[in-house]
Amino acid sequence: MTEILHIHPETPQPRLIRQAVDVIRQGGLIAYPTDTTYALGCGIGEKDALERLIRLRRLDDKHQFTLLCPDLSVLAVFAKVDNPDYRLLKAHTPGPYTFILKATHEVPRRLMHPKKRTIGIRVPDHPICQALLAEQGGPIMTSTAHLPDDEFPLTDPQDVRDFLQGQVDLVIDGGFCGVTETTVISLADGTGPEVVREGAGPLDAIF
Known part of the structure; x- marks a missing residue:
C-alpha cells in the first residue's frame, strides 16, 4: 500500500517531511515534486x-543516475570538478539543470555510469526538495518519474497517485509540477559543457 502525504509546496510541514525521510531511511522508494517534474527518490x-x-x-x-543535493557544499565528496x-x-x-561529472x-x-564512471548532480529549486534534503542530511538518489510507455513525465499529483499506487512506498502530493525535465549538461570530459538533453534550463545561460 502506498502512503500519500499532502505537503505544502511553499511551506513544507516539518512533521510530514520527517515522515517522508523516515521512509527513505528505511529503504523505501518515494515519488516527490521538484522544480521541473515529479521524481522518484531513494537513499x-x-x-x-x-x-x-x-x-x-x-x-x-x-542509464545515468543522479544525486539530488541541497547545494554545492557536498560536491567535492561525490564528484571531481x-x-x-x-x-x-x-x-x-x-x-532546472543536471550536471554530469x-x-x-x-x-x-x-x-x-558503468563505462564513463560519471554521476549526475542536481540542486533543485523547490522547497519540498530542499526540506527533504535538509532532513536527510545528505543527497538522495533521484530519477524523473517518467514511466516507460508515457510520452511525458508525471506532473499531475493525481496521476502520480494513480499510476504509482503499489509501486512506491510513498507519494508526496505537492501540487502540480512542470512538464519539462531538466536540461542535462555533461562536464565529464573536461572540454567544456556538452548538451546531453535540452530541457527546462535555458541553454543560452550555459554558453
Whole structure:
C-alpha cells in the first residue's frame, strides 16, 4: 500500500517531511515534486529501492543516475570538478539543470555510469526538495518519474497517485509540477559543457 502525504509546496510541514525521510531511511522508494517534474527518490546506498526504480522505469544498464543535493557544499565528496566547471555550476544552481561529472569513490558503483564512471548532480529549486534534503542530511538518489510507455513525465499529483499506487512506498502530493525535465549538461570530459538533453534550463545561460 502506498502512503500519500499532502505537503505544502511553499511551506513544507516539518512533521510530514520527517515522515517522508523516515521512509527513505528505511529503504523505501518515494515519488516527490521538484522544480521541473515529479521524481522518484531513494537513499543512495539502498540497493533494493534502486532495483525497484530500475524495474519501474525499465532502465537499461547504461542509464545515468543522479544525486539530488541541497547545494554545492557536498560536491567535492561525490564528484571531481575543475574551477571553471565549478563556477558554471555555482551560477546555475539551484535550478532546472543536471550536471554530469566524474564520480569519486564515495559514489556507490551501481549509481555510476558503468563505462564513463560519471554521476549526475542536481540542486533543485523547490522547497519540498530542499526540506527533504535538509532532513536527510545528505543527497538522495533521484530519477524523473517518467514511466516507460508515457510520452511525458508525471506532473499531475493525481496521476502520480494513480499510476504509482503499489509501486512506491510513498507519494508526496505537492501540487502540480512542470512538464519539462531538466536540461542535462555533461562536464565529464573536461572540454567544456556538452548538451546531453535540452530541457527546462535555458541553454543560452550555459554558453
